[in-house]
Amino acid sequence: MSQAKSYAAKSATTPLEPFSFERRTLREDDINIDILYCGVCHSDIHIAESDWGPSIYPVVPGHEIIGRVTEIGNKVSKYKVGDLVGVGCMVDSCQHCSQCEADLEQYCDNGSVGTYGFKDLIDGSITYGGYSDHIVVREKFVLSIPQALDASKAAPLLCAGVTTYSPLRHHGVKAGDKVGVLGMGGLGHMGVKFAKAFGAEVTIFTRSESKVAEAKLQGADHVVVSTDEAQMKASVMSFDYLLDTIPVQHDLNPYLNCLKVDGTHILVGLIEPIEPAVHAANLVLKRRVLTGSLIGGIAETQEVLDFCAKHDIECDAEMISIQDINQAYQRMKQGDVKYRFIIDMKSLKN
Ligand code: NDP
Ligand code: ZN
Structure with missing residues (x-):
C-alpha cells in the first residue's frame, strides 16, 4: 500500500x-x-x-x-x-x-x-x-x-478527445458532411477539430455571442448563436450530424429540426432525464436518428493520441x-x- x-x-x-x-x-x-x-x-x-x-x-x-x-x-x-x-x-x-x-x-x-x-x-x-x-x-x-x-x-x-472522435468515426463522418457541434466547451472544441480533420464542414452552436470569433479561430466554418431564434430557423434541415455536448437539460426539438432527412443527433452530454420531451414527429417525419455515445475503447483511445500526434491536434x-x-x-x-x-x-x- x-x-x-x-x-x-x-x-x-x-x-x-x-x-x-x-x-x-x-x-x-x-x-x-x-x-x-x-x-x-x-x-x-x-x-x-x-x-x-x-x-x-x-x-x-x-x-x-x-x-x-x-x-x-x-x-x-x-x-x-x-x-x-x-x-x-x-x-x-x-x-x-x-x-x-x-x-x-x-x-x-x-x-x-x-x-x-x-x-x-x-x-x-x-x-x-x-x-x-x-x-x-x-x-x-x-x-x-x-x-x-x-x-x-x-x-x-483521454476523455474529451476520444469522446468526440469515437462517434464521428463510428458514424463515418467524411469530407463534405455538414456537422454541427452543440456547446463550445472541453468536448465541443475537440469535436470541431476532429470533424474538420475528417473533412467535414463544421458549425458551432453556442449560447455565447462572445465565442463567435473564437469558434472561427478554432476552425469552425460557421457559428450559430443558439439563443437567436432567427439563426436557429435559418439552420433548419441543414445538417447530416449534430454532436451534442451540452451538459444540462435542454430542448432537443429545435436542434433535431436542423437535421436533414436521415440526419443523426448524437448525445454525448449526459442529461438525465431528457426534458422537455422529444416530439416523435421530429424523428418520424424525416427518418432522423437520435443516438448516444460513451467515450471510446482503449485501442481507440490510443488511436486518438496517435492521430493527434500525427495531425498536430491539441487541446x-x-x-x-x-x-x-x-x-x-x-x-x-x-x-x-x-x-x-x-x-x-x-x-x-x-
Ligand atoms: P464543458 O462545461 O467544458 O462544456 C459544455 C458546453 O456546453 C459549455 O461550454 C457551453 O457552451 C454549453 N453549455 C453549458 N451550459 C449550457 C446551458 N445551460 N445551455 C446550453 N448550453 C450550455 O463540459 P464538457 O465538454 O467537459 O462535458 C460536456 C458533457 O459531456 C457533460 O455532460 C459531460 O458529463 C459529458 N461527457 C460525456 C462523455 C461520454 O462519454 N458521453 C465523456 C465526457 C463528458 P457555450 O458556452 O458555447 O454555449
Ligand atoms: Zn470526462
Whole structure:
C-alpha cells in the first residue's frame, strides 16, 4: 500500500478539499504512475455533485491523467519505469465478453470500471481518480503518450478527445458532411477539430455571442448563436450530424429540426432525464436518428493520441493549481473556460 495525497468531494454540497488515502500494492500486471497533469471534465462536476444519482463519497475525481511510470508489476511487459503514460475514464473491465473482445471495453456487458467512484473488480475497493499524486492501474488500461504530443496539453485527449472522435468515426463522418457541434466547451472544441480533420464542414452552436470569433479561430466554418431564434430557423434541415455536448437539460426539438432527412443527433452530454420531451414527429417525419455515445475503447483511445500526434491536434487549455479547483468548477458551470482546465499536479505539494 502507498499513501496518496489528493483533493476529494466529501459530499454533494461541499467544496473539494485535501484528502489522504491508500493506493493498493501493485498486482503483477499493475503500473504505478506519478501524476503530472489531470484535465477537468464536466463529468467530474456531475459526479462530485451527485447529478447522476448518489455518488460514493469521498469522490476523488479526474479521468484525464498524464504521468510517469515509477514502478511496474512483475508481469508488465508494455511499459517501463520512466515512460510517459496516460489513463482515461476506465481502469478495468471483464476482458471476456463480446464487447471487450471487440475493443469496446466501455460497453463491457459486465460493466467497465470507471477511474473513480467504481468498485475494483478484484478487491471491491472504490476507485479514486487523478486529482491525486499517483495512481495504480492495470497495464491494459494504460495508454502510451506519443513523444510528439506536448505532455502538458495531452490530458484532455483521454476523455474529451476520444469522446468526440469515437462517434464521428463510428458514424463515418467524411469530407463534405455538414456537422454541427452543440456547446463550445472541453468536448465541443475537440469535436470541431476532429470533424474538420475528417473533412467535414463544421458549425458551432453556442449560447455565447462572445465565442463567435473564437469558434472561427478554432476552425469552425460557421457559428450559430443558439439563443437567436432567427439563426436557429435559418439552420433548419441543414445538417447530416449534430454532436451534442451540452451538459444540462435542454430542448432537443429545435436542434433535431436542423437535421436533414436521415440526419443523426448524437448525445454525448449526459442529461438525465431528457426534458422537455422529444416530439416523435421530429424523428418520424424525416427518418432522423437520435443516438448516444460513451467515450471510446482503449485501442481507440490510443488511436486518438496517435492521430493527434500525427495531425498536430491539441487541446486549448488553461493550467491551474489544485487549490483553484472549486473556482474552476464554478467557471465551468458558467461556460467560462477556454476550453479545458488542466491541473498541474505539482501544486498538490504546495
Ligand atoms: P464543458 O462545461 O467544458 O462544456 C459544455 C458546453 O456546453 C459549455 O461550454 C457551453 O457552451 C454549453 N453549455 C453549458 N451550459 C449550457 C446551458 N445551460 N445551455 C446550453 N448550453 C450550455 O463540459 P464538457 O465538454 O467537459 O462535458 C460536456 C458533457 O459531456 C457533460 O455532460 C459531460 O458529463 C459529458 N461527457 C460525456 C462523455 C461520454 O462519454 N458521453 C465523456 C465526457 C463528458 P457555450 O458556452 O458555447 O454555449
Ligand atoms: Zn470526462
